Amino acid sequence: MSNYFDLSAYEGWVCGDCGVALVPGKVDIAYMGNSFPVELLVCPKCGLVLIPEELALGKMNEVEKALEDK
Amino acid sequence: MDQKELREQENRCIQEHAPACSATCPVHVDVRGMTLAISKGDFESAYQLYRKSVPFPGIVSRICAQPCQPACLRVDLGGAIEIAALERACVEFARPDEEAVKLFPQKSKKVAVIGAGISGLTVAHDLARKGWQITVYEATDRIGGGLWQTPPDLLPRDVILRDLDLIEKMGVKILLNTVVGRSGGNGHSTFLGRLLDEYDAVYLGIGPLINDIPDLCLDDSGQIAINPLTSQSSMEKVFVGGDVLRVSAQYPLREIPHSAILSISEGRRAALSIDRMLQKVSLTAARFMEGSYTTKLYTNTSAIQAESPLEPTQLLTFYEREVAETEAARCIQCECMECVRVCEYLEEYKGYPKKYIREIYNNLSIVMGTRFSNQFINSCTLCGLCGEVCPTELDMGVVCKESRAIMVEQDRMPASAHSFALDDMAFSNSQKFSLARNAPGTTSSAYAFFPGCQLSASYPHHVGEAYAFLREVFPQEGVGLMLGCCGAPADWAGRKDLLADTQAQFLDQYDALGQPTIILPCSSCYQVFQEHYPNVRILSFWDVYDHYGQQQFPEAAFAGEVAVHDPCSTRYEGHIQDSVRNILHKLGAALQELPLSREKTECCSYGGLVWLANRPLADKIVQRRVQASPVDYVTYCAMCRDFFVRAGKPSLHLIDLIFQPPGSPIGSLKSGPGFSQRHENRWHLKAKFLKELWGESMPEKEEYEQIKLILPSDVQQMVEERLILVEDMQKVIDYALRTGKRMVHAASGHSLAYFKPNTVTYWVEYTPQEDGSFLIHRAYSHRMQIGKEEQT
Ligand SMILES: [Zn+2]
Numbered sequence: 001m002s003n004y005f006d007l008s009a010y011e012g013w014v015c016g017d018c019g020v021a022l023v024p025g026k027v028d029i030a031y032m033g034n035s036f037p038v039e040l041l042v043c044p045k046c047g048l049v050l051i052p053e054e055l056a057l058g059k060m061n062e063v064e065k066a067l068e069d070k
Numbered sequence: 071m072d073q074k075e076l077r078e079q080e081n082r083c084i085q086e087h088a089p090a091c092s093a094t095c096p097v098h099v100d101v102r103g104m105t106l107a108i109s110k111g112d113f114e115s116a117y118q119l120y121r122k123s124v125p126f127p128g129i130v131s132r133i134c135a136q137p138c139q140p141a142c143l144r145v146d147l148g149g150a151i152e153i154a155a156l157e158r159a160c161v162e163f164a165r166p167d168e169e170a171v172k173l174f175p176q177k178s179k180k181v182a183v184i185g186a187g188i189s190g191l192t193v194a195h196d197l198a199r200k201g202w203q204i205t206v207y208e209a210t211d212r213i214g215g216g217l218w219q220t221p222p223d224l225l226p227r228d229v230i231l232r233d234l235d236l237i238e239k240m241g242v243k244i245l246l247n248t249v250v251g252r253s254g255g256n257g258h259s260t261f262l263g264r265l266l267d268e269y270d271a272v273y274l275g276i277g278p279l280i281n282d283i284p285d286l287c288l289d290d291s292g293q294i295a296i297n298p299l300t301s302q303s304s305m306e307k308v309f310v311g312g313d314v315l316r317v318s319a320q321y322p323l324r325e326i327p328h329s330a331i332l333s334i335s336e337g338r339r340a341a342l343s344i345d346r347m348l349q350k351v352s353l354t355a356a357r358f359m360e361g362s363y364t365t366k367l368y369t370n371t372s373a374i375q376a377e378s379p380l381e382p383t384q385l386l387t388f389y390e391r392e393v394a395e396t397e398a399a400r401c402i403q404c405e406c407m408e409c410v411r412v413c414e415y416l417e418e419y420k421g422y423p424k425k426y427i428r429e430i431y432n433n434l435s436i437v438m439g440t441r442f443s444n445q446f447i448n449s450c451t452l453c454g455l456c457g458e459v460c461p462t463e464l465d466m467g468v469v470c471k472e473s474r475a476i477m478v479e480q481d482r483m484p485a486s487a488h489s490f491a492l493d494d495m496a497f498s499n500s501q502k503f504s505l506a507r508n509a510p511g512t513t514s515s516a517y518a519f520f521p522g523c524q525l526s527a528s529y530p531h532h533v534g535e536a537y538a539f540l541r542e543v544f545p546q547e548g549v550g551l552m553l554g555c556c557g558a559p560a561d562w563a564g565r566k567d568l569l570a571d572t573q574a575q576f577l578d579q580y581d582a583l584g585q586p587t588i589i590l591p592c593s594s595c596y597q598v599f600q601e602h603y604p605n606v607r608i609l610s611f612w613d614v615y616d617h618y619g620q621q622q623f624p625e626a627a628f629a630g631e632v633a634v635h636d637p638c639s640t641r642y643e644g645h646i647q648d649s650v651r652n653i654l655h656k657l658g659a660a661l662q663e664l665p666l667s668r669e670k671t672e673c674c675s676y677g678g679l680v681w682l683a684n685r686p687l688a689d690k691i692v693q694r695r696v697q698a699s700p701v702d703y704v705t706y707c708a709m710c711r712d713f714f715v716r717a718g719k720p721s722l723h724l725i726d727l728i729f730q731p732p733g734s735p736i737g738s739l740k741s742g743p744g745f746s747q748r749h750e751n752r753w754h755l756k757a758k759f760l761k762e763l764w765g766e767s768m769p770e771k772e773e774y775e776q777i778k779l780i781l782p783s784d785v786q787q788m789v790e791e792r793l794i795l796v797e798d799m800q801k802v803i804d805y806a807l808r809t810g811k812r813m814v815h816a817a818s819g820h821s822l823a824y825f826k827p828n829t830v831t832y833w834v835e836y837t838p839q840e841d842g843s844f845l846i847h848r849a850y851s852h853r854m855q856i857g858k859e860e861q862t
Pocket of ligand 1: 016018019046
């Protein structure tokens, strides 16, 4: 799913709690018993994850709909 | 609804029933298919269809008595289609020189066919094709029987020879000049006994020689007794057809009516029985609609123009190609499709109820794998128009609603389909809106006003006036007030559990008020009360207003004509529709009726929660409705009105017209409040009632609800489209403030946080303001979970 948004557009985001810049990292996202690994921006200290709007409304929405009709 | 009931519903759809011509034809020639092909110039396909039902196309197309013609729906619309002439055209233009007949591999069992008339030859043809070994016994020197008595100008001899030639080519053994005789032989006393020694089955297709067959039982009228379904005689292996059936031992000289097409039908049905007997399967299973019958197919011909054939035909007429094509194009192409024609949803999926219910049936039976019908089941508005126009009253809404309940039971209903409306319902039945009180200063209520959730959200100001009006009308009886949601969203979503909760909550409040008669301005509520609160007496607010309300209005409320839109939930509530029209007349309205109104009214797309489950389809549904007339609409359902305005149609709600102070114009294009505003309006309405009527105040808002958000208009529109409420965003910011979990962007100063209050994760990008409020830049949501899914 990493192809569906541009990680570089999210440069400059910092974890508010830890004060460190978010870095690319693999995260699982799951729905209705199916799980997918995605490359996202993650806080290296506390693991806080950033889901970009274009991923949420684009590919994730598509996958949700497909899984719901299964 | 269990699977058996689903099957019953499926069988009510008549779309797949045969057109009248084919049903009446004893061999069910697919006339509709033929005319369609011919009208496109495809005589080959038409000929193949004909050949499938008629083994001797040259002969039959020339002498067929056309029992189909009187049944043709064109009869009174220019004259029946000239079916036999079209059949002759197919034979003429498309018959191959060598007829290709696919024969099954030869089998060992043998059948004797006695009599080479047309029924016997049909038996020989059909059984030879199946691979059985056939011997035909014919007493004369040629096969064809009575065909040879037809005048040669009608039926040229070469046509007979050419058609019958096929029988021999199929490997049938023909014994001419062979009389089976009256007596037995080979140690048998009768000829049937002798034949059954040699053959596994016998077909008797002989002339009127009934007295020569002593083995077979006769019926009371002296005719050979056969099973009318199978043509089996009193002897298991002997089947009977042809003219011998049409005479009686008591009146042997009677006139015998016969026709080639009837004889073929008899032969064909006997051949099927013989084939089944030889294969040792049931002779009677699944045999319906054989021979001539009356179809159940309904075809609406009200829009069909009368049109006569280009030229009158006789049995000797042969068409030119173009004439045949023109004549074939006159065919109405009978089909029902009554519901599909009036429903955007049924049209959208390119089928008809029988097909759809079959798919739903499969969908609900499949345990694993892809199910294509989920969205289909959730895309019906449940409006009932299909059931109203259907000749057999099949209502897809009933099927879809029950199917949704089954999906919920099977834990397969996608949460995203309805959760927004169900959350909205939960809001309305929470302390934020729900209320049940006797009128101030009274201790019981003969009546209670139940404005419903949507009218209260769209027209909170008028709800107060409506309640005041009712208290004036019934000053002695006591008119209580009940705020809440009737449970329609739960009903539509198939959530019987949530509907039961709602019913229980309502009935508690209702009992506490002394079981008053409930006065309802919302027709969706009215429908839900009719169906799910059978013991609660209800009244329509509009009936009450028509009777007790203002009878004259000082100035006309309308400049020009308006069309009244009946909400689909009033389909069978003619009294409400009448009251509304009465009130509109008192208001001075020049009323126009929409082409589909009253019991044929259409849904605005709010029904059945289609606007949530299938937004693109919902848009088409509302467009179809607003385009039904160019004049402004007036209606009496808040959702219909708001949906029409959102679709660009100037529309008014009746409540606006009766309670708007004179001189203040009503915006017919003023959009209804957004989703967050609707919650806000309900909350404030309850607060206002509590304060003004009972001197009480609302419970303190929760902490997160006090977070102040600033939404620029583009953001307002964005969250509205994404179904994100102010309270959702407040919860995200509250969470970020409490936990510190958020992301910050140094350059812009924006913060980004997320929170998952229930099943949806909401994201909000915002900037804290100096005054403690939060400027929202955007918000979005998703249902997929971050990290491993928790087990449910
Ligand atoms: Zn962190």
